[in-house]
Amino acid sequence: xTTENRAVPERRDNSLNLVRxxxxxxxxxxxxxxxxGHGDEPTWQGKTLGTWAVYGFFALSGFLITxxxxxxxFGSYLVxxxxxxxxxxxxxxxxxxxxxxxxxxxxxxxGLGGYLTTSDWPLNYVVNNLxxxxxxxxxxxxxxxxxxxxxxxxxxxxxxxxxxxxxxVGTLLALPFMRRRPLLLAxxxxxxxxxxxxxxxxxxxxxxxxxVIFLTPLLPFFLGGSVVWLLRDxxxxxxxxxxxxxxxxxxxxxxxxxxxxxxxxxxxxxxxxWLGQVLPSPAWIRRNDxxxxxxxxxxxxxxxxxxxxxxxxxxxxxxxxxxxxxLFAAASxxxxxxxxxxxxxxxxxxxxxTLHHDHREPARQPAAAAAS
Numbered sequence: 001x002t003t004e005n006r007a008v009p010e011r012r013d014n015s016l017n018l019v020r021x022x023x024x025x026x027x028x029x030x031x032x033x034x035x036x037g038h039g040d041e042p043t044w045q046g047k048t049l050g051t052w053a054v055y056g057f058f059a060l061s062g063f064l065i066t067x068x069x070x071x072x073x074f075g076s077y078l079v080x081x082x083x084x085x086x087x088x089x090x091x092x093x094x095x096x097x098x099x100x101x102x103x104x105x106x107x108x109x110x111g112l113g114g115y116l117t118t119s120d121w122p123l124n125y126v127v128n129n130l131x132x133x134x135x136x137x138x139x140x141x142x143x144x145x146x147x148x149x150x151x152x153x154x155x156x157x158x159x160x161x162x163x164x165x166x167x168x169v170g171t172l173l174a175l176p177f178m179r180r181r182p183l184l185l186a187x188x189x190x191x192x193x194x195x196x197x198x199x200x201x202x203x204x205x206x207x208x209x210x211x212v213i214f215l216t217p218l219l220p221f222f223l224g225g226s227v228v229w230l231l232r233d234x235x236x237x238x239x240x241x242x243x244x245x246x247x248x249x250x251x252x253x254x255x256x257x258x259x260x261x262x263x264x265x266x267x268x269x270x271x272x273x274w275l276g277q278v279l280p281s282p283a284w285i286r287r288n289d290x291x292x293x294x295x296x297x298x299x300x301x302x303x304x305x306x307x308x309x310x311x312x313x314x315x316x317x318x319x320x321x322x323x324x325x326x327l328f329a330a331a332s333x334x335x336x337x338x339x340x341x342x343x344x345x346x347x348x349x350x351x352x353x354t355l356h357h358d359h360r361e362p363a364r365q366p367a368a369a370a371a372s
Contacts, residue, residue, distance in 0.1 A: 015281035020291035026053035028298040032317040035302045037147025045257045059269040062225025074174045081166045083344035091336045092296045097122040100300045104142035132160040153299045165222040189223035196259045224265025242274035293329030301325045
């Protein structure tokens with residue numbers, strides 16, 4: 001089967017960066033309503049537009065990350081995952097307390113006097129959230145009068161659960177029997193859907209733990225992408241596969257609002273991968289992935305443009321915030337994300353080669369995954 005017919009888009013010869021950027025902008029569009037105080041976000045089958053975009057992110061991430069894991073020892077895989085997600089996250093926390101919140105504080109107090117020592121200390125915003133798990137959203141009492149008060153970044157919470165998915169797949173594929181038969185991830189995916197379909201089990205077995213509650217609807221999408229990667233040689237990326245997959249996915253969501261989308265998660269991954277193959281994309285976007293930066297900076301930029309009176313209606317907020325978000329996303333990619341990944345990749349490449357030879361495992365992975 002030729003590469004163009006398989007679910008393995010070639011690196012730099014696909015539009016996956018564009019697809020992920022569109023998903024990030026869907027989150028921006030969804031949040032514009034609540035952030036401007038103009039009603040609830042658009043929803044479909046009980047889920048907001050932003051939630052569906054996050055589900056798409058997880059499905060694509062599961063596909064790409066599984067390819068990275070199968071082609072790497074656990075140690076180097078984990079280091080790469082940290083390098084991809086953490087520097088940009090940490091930079092966003094720092095930018096929030098050094099750029100966004102000071103502007104809001106100065107506008108509210110006519111100066112920066114007392115900014116660093118007021119309640120909701122800015123430095124605590126960074127320290128409290130260092131572990132990726134977001135415990136606090138306020139900084140120095142800013143945004144108290146905003147239409148969506150007190151929260152500088154309502155998007156960062158998903159990164160903790162995405163990293164949990166990294167750990168789950170990485171650890172499962174470290175088990176010898178899973179390493180030999182990675183398709184055993186398929187029954188794990190089915191189990192994740194069954195668990196979601198029985199929410200009472202969360203209380204029974206985990207005491208209603210919030211981390212389990214938030215992870216349960218996300219994990220099946222990640223694992224669904226993993227299953228697609230494992231079956232990639234058997235899945236042709238053509239319209240006659242992608243369009244029926246889209247139809248069945250929609251039907252599954254309509255059939256079971258609570259878990260139908262998760263049950264059909266591999267189909268969503270197929271649709272997004274097909275779009276990544278057929279959509280035209282500027283060459284610059286193919287080479288540079290702004291989606292992560294767009295995702296982490298959209299919310300604070302949207303809050304700031306409301307504060308400055310530049311985007312107080314949903315549409316105006318979408319337009320002005322999209323421009324500002326693009327600037328911050330580009331800075332994040334060129335100044336933080338890409339240098340961090342290049343540094344880590346160069347430092348562990350020799351170790352990877354040695355370990356691959358030791359275990360007699362080929363360093364085989366889809367080229368698109370190498371860029372993830």
